[in-house]
Amino acid sequence: MSPFFIITGIVTLLGAVFAMSLRNLVHCALAMAIAFAGVAALFLQLGAEFVGFAQILIYIGAIAILIVFAILLTRSGESPDKSVLTSGWWAGIAVTAMVFTILGWAVLSSSAVPKELPAAPAASVKNVGDLLMTKYVLPLEIVALVLTAAMIGAVLIALKEDNKDNAGGQP
Amino acid sequence: MTPLQTCLLISALLFSVGFAGAVTRRHAILVLIGIELMLNAANLNLIAFWRFGAHPEALNGFIFALFSMALAAAEAAVGLALVIAIYRHKKTSNLDEVKELKG
Secondary structure (H helix, E strand, O other), X not given: OOHHHHHHHHHHHXXXXXXXXXXXXXXXXXXXXXXXXXXXXXXXXXXXXXXXXXXXXHHHHHHHHHHHHHHHHOXXXXXXOOOOEOOOHHHHHHHHHHHHHHHHXXXXXXXXXXXXXXXXXXXXXXXXXXXXXXXXXXXXXXXXXXXXXXXXXXXXXXXXXXXXXXXOOOO | OOHHHXXXXXXXXXXXXXXXXXXXXXXXXXHHHHHHHHHHHHHHHHHHHHHHOOOHHHOHHHXXXXXXXXXXXXXXXXXXXXXXXXXXXXOOOEOOOOOOOOO
């Protein structure tokens, strides 16, 4: 594996660690965008150009902006003065250490890993489009339905509540 | 270490970081960011197995990663809408203070 791949992986992991550990939420969103860009670079180096560019468009273009909007709408942009961790955070760290130990052991000790690098497969946009329109056309339609339902659901959930029955001055 | 193992280790680390953030931070939006990082780690696994596994010309892992990203986008939209609705209702997005299902 090329050293550039390792460096990209380290940058991705650093972005993820900062996204999960900084106190200010806007800085967290910025670090998250760096982590997403690193994952997109890893996709590009693995030969999955279409998924890499889709990652940039969807994650950095849409989800990061959505998260920044949510941070601003919930007025949580400034750093909190209290602790940012939950009350039982040590249990979460312990479970995380166990999960990573098991995953790393399984990856490093598995015998199902091919030893030699296979030739880079052709994943041109034409092949992907052909497959999406022939073999995977039903999942594609279902994903369209799911996205429509999610969009309508998100609008309905975030819609301002009708304030005819709350006399307490709730917005 | 083979290239596949390198990819899988990076992905396992990314998953662990996202998981640690999702279970230890008390702000709801950070939990969602952690879930997105875990989904990214899963996508990295799919692409790595597609690239280094058997029959990469069938593009199975590739298409699976595309569908997984579409579902992640839907999940993020609904999750952030829920966070905004909870904030509007309870005036907080601190998960330690959101304890009851009753409105």
